[in-house]
Amino acid sequence: MKNIIEDHFLLSTWTALTNCLSPFLPFYLQNRCKKGKEIPNRLKERQGYPTLSRPAGSIIQFHAASVGELVSIFSVIQAIHIQDSSQSFLITTGTVTSFRILENFISHHPILARHIIHQFIPLDIPQWINRFLTYWHPSLIVLAESEIWPNLIKEACQKKIPLALINGRLSDRSLKNWKVCPSLIQNILSRFQWIISQSEHDQNNFAHLQITTDYLGNLKQTAQKLHFNSQELVELENYFNNSPIWLAASTHPNEETLIAKTHAVLRKKWPNLITIIVPRHPERGQEIINEIGMVAQRSKHELPFENGLWLCDTLGELGLFYRLADIVFIGNSLDVVHKGGGHNPFEAARLNCTIATGPKIHNFRQAYYHLQKAVTIIHTIDDLTNWVDKMLSNPQLRKKQACLALEIMEQKSNLATDIGTHLLKLARQSI
DSSP states (O other): OOOOOOOOHHHHHHHHHHHHHTTTHHHHHHHHHHTTSSOGGGGGGGGTOOSSOOOSSOEEEEEOOSHHHHHHHHHHHHHHHHHOTTOEEEEEESSHHHHHHHHHHHHTOHHHHTTEEEEEOOOSOHHHHHHHHHHHOOSEEEEETTOOOHHHHHHHHHTTOOEEEEEEOOOHHHHHHHTTSHHHHHHHHTTOSEEEESSHHHHHHHHHTTOOOEEOOOGGGGOOOOOOOHHHHHHHHHHHTTOOEEEEEEEOTTHHHHHHHHHHHHTTTOTTOEEEEEESSGGGHHHHHHHHOOOEEGGGTOOOOTTOEEEOOOSSOHHHHHHHOOEEEEOSOSTTSSSOOOOOOHHHHHTTOEEEEOSOOGGGHHHHHHHGGGEEEOOSHHHHHHHHHHHHHOHHHHHHHHHHHHHHHGGGTTHHHHHHHHHHHHHHHHO
């Protein structure tokens, strides 16, 4: 373990500020609960109170904020479990959505599930974090991507719990912000025993702040195939009866309108065409209908109407739709999106899909660079229409593109094992 590091004055300020806010935060949590953003009978977990018993022996904590981060750590957890089948895992998340994804994962891995405990991460209040760490006392805390919780990191260091940051990401925007006070991020990240960047670009950004990281590859590339209901797939394939199908996945506001317009143009040539829209945030279902008109909703158990548009506003079913439609456009990437940034293409590539995306992919720059010629960049609605038409018309080209993407995916097959081995070593050193 590294020696206790003197706090940066801004870190001390953050600790003092969060202590001052703590009396008011229960009301904030209650408000989130009313909005469906928290689970009522588990609300106390957000204050560091446990709702489950701690298993005996070593426990490794993995924290993932987003769905993407959560999916990326599954392969590492599986790799560690293969090396040590007695190892327990505490997985913490901050959203109900991430918890539901974890539930789905656990349901498909019953043996591993016996060694996994889930808790919602406490808000970053010193007293709440201290309560959480005192009870669970993990042998190692593993954070994913850009999760920087100052008080969690500080308390872990004080309790001599080692820290690791995997698939570390530092965007150009974050680099610019941290350059205002580089000593703060240096002070925080110097407490970690191991940091691995998810790309060479991120590694260079960390280096600009004089933070040394390792680069082994992007963990999202090692993610297992998304799960699906095989019976449901057979039923849908029979229902659509070889109709041409394409999918717009993880779409954001304004993109659905362009997808609907593309569908209308394509239907003139492909009258039986089915276009599936899977919004990144399923709760936007009614909002999307207000924009593009009446379409069938998966959340209401509806199948496509005569117009052939199908809004699949459900959670955790991308694995089903990637298998149903192998022509995939990945959203949050077109110019009509306010900020954009793209979404993870590796899940689609793993399932033999032909992939296109828009130009706004800065959050996944390295992932798309890695796939290179296996992905088509779409700039306009005409580009999108022509690309879908081309893929529908040329199954051989479609297969070639999908095979190229899958071939690239297989190049980092040992990454999760290598990372898992090192994390297990860190955890054992702290016991």
